[in-house]
Amino acid sequence: MTKSNARAARQILDMNAYDAGQAGKNANPLLAQRIANVGAASVLFYREPIEVVSASGSWMTAADGTRYLDFYNNVLSVGHSHPRVVAAVTIQISRLNINSRYLNSVVDRYLDALKATLPDPLSNIVLSCSGSEANDLAIRIAAATSGGTGIIVSANAYHGNTSIISDISPSALKRGSLPDHVVTVAAPSSAGEHASIDDAFAAEIDRAIAELKRRGHSLSAFICDSIFSSDGVYADPPGFLRKGIDLVRKAGGIYIADEVQPGFARTGEAFWGFARHGVIPDIVTMGKPMGNGFPMSGLATRPALLERFCADTGYFSTFGGNPVAAAAGMAVLNVIEEERLQANALRQGNYIKERLRSLAEKDDRIADVRGAGLFLGIELSQPGRKDDPNAELATAVINGLKERRVLIGAAGTYGNTLKVRPPLSLSQEEADIFVDRLSETLADLPAKAAGKK
CATH class of the missing domain: 3.40.640.10 (Type I PLP-dependent aspartate aminotransferase-like (Major domain))
Incomplete structure (x- = not known):
């Protein structure tokens, strides 16, 4: 065991969750309305929750017109609004x-x-x-x-x-x-x-x-x-x-x-x-x-x-x-x-894994890339210490990707594994968008921002 504060276990619904305690400080009236209606049982994603108004294929559109590539949920497995x-x-x-x-x-x-x-x-x-x-x-x-x-x-x-x-x-x-x-x-x-x-x-x-x-x-x-x-x-x-x-x-x-x-x-x-x-x-x-x-x-x-x-x-x-x-x-x-989506899941999943493993060779904060098909895990660690989970970095990457219009979640005991679950209809172009923006996000997060002491 290390002394890193990233070792604290995380409850699954707290991973990437909005802090409802901040609701009163937020100017978004819909957010305040949701907290008032649902109370302590409210679970929303991201530091600033997204109001989604439509979706198609691998993309979701927010009320302000922003389009997000959905690598987050596997509910709409064959693509949004198929x-x-x-x-x-x-x-x-x-x-x-x-x-x-x-x-x-x-x-x-x-x-x-x-x-x-x-x-x-x-x-x-x-x-x-x-x-x-x-x-x-x-x-x-x-x-x-x-x-x-x-x-x-x-x-x-x-x-x-x-x-x-x-x-x-x-x-x-x-x-x-x-x-x-x-x-x-x-x-x-x-x-x-x-x-x-x-x-x-x-x-x-x-x-x-x-x-x-x-x-x-x-x-x-x-x-x-x-x-x-x-x-x-x-x-x-x-x-x-x-x-x-x-x-x-x-x-x-x-x-x-x-x-x-x-x-x-x-x-x-x-x-x-x-x-x-x-x-x-x-x-x-x-x-x-x-x-x-x-x-x-x-x-x-x-x-x-x-x-x-x-x-x-x-x-x-x-x-x-x-x-x-x-x-x-x-x-x-x-x-x-x-639409041969099982074959597509295998093909695109292998492609993403190959690109992610190439990225890991250049960034020692990526401890492991694993999974099958379009269900992958990207484990993030302290720089150069693969057995030292870095939940801080995972949170920063999740929110950094959101700023780059890609949605993703976390998993694992310490919340340091990015969970990759895009629609089975994912195209190679969309796979490239994800990996490219992940690479950009990591590059913008220096070691000290990832929790290095």
């Missing part, structure tokens, strides 16, 4: 929108198309409205199946905001500790004393299972986002999850793949993040990019698991599985296939 998705939603909502207690062919055509992207054993899908709901249901199904109570998550995981899911989202904690039934494992960042990252991660899983047992909890589930995005984006080597998952199943636990962020072709090499590791989950959860901005989520699992859960509890969502959501979801699947 005309195919807009048309599908418009046509369907003008025709019919009901809950899932009625038969409707739009919904079942979508479910069949979605199932075609998943491993055959995962033949039952439950639709809901948010990733939090999908993960909440997954944890409940796991408990009903395994009979256990213990949950294993990664050290800086974020899986949602229901009561059950907040308990297994360490990065959402502002104070206090995780419940007794939740044990964390270190992100797969290095092999350490082990022969490989595979072995190191399996050892972490083994340790967590033993710790749960010591506390009196048998294992219920291991849940992870298969690119470990909140931990700082760890994608490689492909296959490192297998040994750990074997241990989970040997202990009677369920493997839940949270694909809310890495799913739907974002990693380029595969449609689902877990597929890069050659594993088949017991449960897959999905959300954000499913409807390209239309609120929808889902859970896929083996019929036997769902039958066991529904025998005792059952599940129904009024808005989950409505035909407008299904129309949006089908349009997204069609656009990904017809």
Whole structure:
């Protein structure tokens, strides 16, 4: 451990967040109105929040006419306001929108198309409205199946905001500790004393299972986002999850793949993040990019698991599985296939990585560049000290890029990893804009501004 003040862990919603305490000092009436309306629950980005009025493709336009290149969110995965998705939603909502207690062919055509992207054993899908709901249901199904109570998550995981899911989202904690039934494992960042990252991660899983047992909890589930995005984006080597998952199943636990962020072709090499590791989950959860901005989520699992859960509890969502959501979801699947966006994610992601690694050779504050497809992490450190995280620099870069009309966020325990998630439709010209402006931003931030003592 170093003595750098950048070592302080950061809560995920505080990364790049607007300081609401400054609202009274800001002349923006809309900002003051938002703070007054939402209060302490308000979460806005940037030192000076942006009022966005329109968006198209990879670009967002602010009220003052400024256009921003969006490298921030993966919700609009096939591009902002994609005309195919807009048309599908418009046509369907003008025709019919009901809950899932009625038969409707739009919904079942979508479910069949979605199932075609998943491993055959995962033949039952439950639709809901948010990733939090999908993960909440997954944890409940796991408990009903395994009979256990213990949950294993990664050290800086974020899986949602229901009561059950907040308990297994360490990065959402502002104070206090995780419940007794939740044990964390270190992100797969290095092999350490082990022969490989595979072995190191399996050892972490083994340790967590033993710790749960010591506390009196048998294992219920291991849940992870298969690119470990909140931990700082760890994608490689492909296959490192297998040994750990074997241990989970040997202990009677369920493997839940949270694909809310890495799913739907974002990693380029595969449609689902877990597929890069050659594993088949017991449960897959999905959300954000499913409807390209239309609120929808889902859970896929083996019929036997769902039958066991529904025998005792059952599940129904009024808005989950409505035909407008299904129309949006089908349009997204069609656009990904017809516009070859998975291949584009791989191509543009590799191009950006190559350019970033060339930049890192010239700037020793870039400690690492990692990830898969268009889901990358750029780890920033103190100058020449790769193991000394530099959250100050990350914050300065984020705001410097904003001044250069590029939007990006942060991740990782210390908030020092830039999280790269542009739309899958990104062009090489837009990729170049991002890297060029990042280079300009770093060049304008001398070592002392990055926190060097």
